[in-house]
Amino acid sequence: QQQVKQSPQSLIVQKGGISIINCAYENTAFDYFPWYQQFPGKGPALLIAIRPDVSEKKEGRFTISFNKSAKQFSLHIMDSQPGDSATYFCAAVDSNYQLIWGAGTKLIIKP
Amino acid sequence: NAGVMQNPRHLVRRRGQEARLRCSPMKGHSHVYWYRQLPEEGLKFMVYLQKENIIDESGMPKERFSAEFPKEGPSILRIQQVVRGDSAAYFCASSPAQGGEQYFGPGTRLTVT
Numbered sequence: 001q002q003q004v005k006q007s008p009q010s011l012i013v014q015k016g017g018i019s020i021i022n023c024a025y026e027n028t029a030f031d032y033f034p035w036y037q038q039f040p041g042k043g044p045a046l047l048i049a050i051r052p053d054v055s056e057k058k059e060g061r062f063t064i065s066f067n068k069s070a071k072q073f074s075l076h077i078m079d080s081q082p083g084d085s086a087t088y089f090c091a092a093v094d095s096n097y098q099l100i101w102g103a104g105t106k107l108i109i110k111p
Numbered sequence: 112n113a114g115v116m117q118n119p120r121h122l123v124r125r126r127g128q129e130a131r132l133r134c135s136p137m138k139g140h141s142h143v144y145w146y147r148q149l150p151e152e153g154l155k156f157m158v159y160l161q162k163e164n165i166i167d168e169s170g171m172p173k174e175r176f177s178a179e180f181p182k183e184g185p186s187i188l189r190i191q192q193v194v195r196g197d198s199a200a201y202f203c204a205s206s207p208a209q210g211g212e213q214y215f216g217p218g219t220r221l222t223v224t
Contacts, residue, residue, distance in 0.1 A: 006153075034212070043115075043202050043215035044154065089153055096167060097210040099144075101153040 003027055004092050006102030014110050019077040021105045023090035026071065030092035030100070035064065035075050038087045038104075047088070048075070080109045113138065115205050115216035116185075123222045130190040130197070132219045136205030143186045144204045144213060145178060154202060160186060166209075193223045 005024045013019045023033075032051055036044035050057045050064045050073065057064045063076040077084055090102040116135040124130050136143050141162050146154040156170040160180040171178065175193075180186040190197055200220050204213035 032210070036215075041217075043204075043217050045215065046212055049212070093210065098156050098159070098167065099154075099213060101155070103153045104151075106151075 003094075003100045004090060004102045006090050006105060008105060009103070010106040010108070012108045012110060013080045015080060015082060017080050017109075019075075019080045019084065019107055019109070021075045021088055021090070021107070022072065023074065023102050024070075024072045025092050025100075027092070027094060027100075028071070029095050032093040033064070033066065033073050034091050034093075034099075035062075036089045036091065038089065044089060077107075080107075082109045082111050085109045115140075115203060115214055117201075117203050117216035117219050119219060120217060121220050121222070123224060124193050125224055126194055127192050130193050130221055130223075132188040132190075132201050132203075132221070133185040134188070134203030134205075134216060135185045136203075137207075137214055140205035140207050140214075142206045142209060142211070143180050144206075145186075145188050146202045146204065148200045148202060148218075157188070190221075193221075195223050197221060198223045 034049035035047045037047045038044040048059050048062050052068050061078045066073045085108050087104045087106050089104045091099045118133050143160045145157040148154045158171050158178045159167040175191045177189045200218045202218045204215045206213045
């Protein structure tokens, strides 16, 4: 049973544009929501994370927006660059400290 | 400060052989997690270990798969009598504490022929 739904599956954005990836969850016990970036042939790397008591977190060009009532959160990449081309995974941590992963979004930034 | 290390990076096994995947966590990390990733898919949790203890193995197949994290040395994920369906990338992550941020290794890509 997929507990974290991620969309879109793939995304193409022009260089300089805004990339937006959305995730939704069902389990209200989740209390930590990280985003991971994965390049081909590499392991996932933690990009940015948020807790549900905060509605937004920004680190450089990356922003997480969190809507607790809607049980949704999203990643925004401002001024997208070709080097941002990767697969992005949202995740949620449950009460057993397990990472529950979204299915991933393959992002391509066109120069 | 070296990151999470996994070896081998690539492993080819014939059907019926055993595969042993190793993971050395980051220095100071005593919590290790194993995940499996199929092409074009997200990661699937397999097992969570602390030194000498299996904390959660709810994602491990009941047969042929086992994991350990001894007091000394790396964590080992062992797959006995491999089948073609075991072909995947296996990632290890470590964290300094339960519920802490997980840092991933580069993965081991297992191919079963």
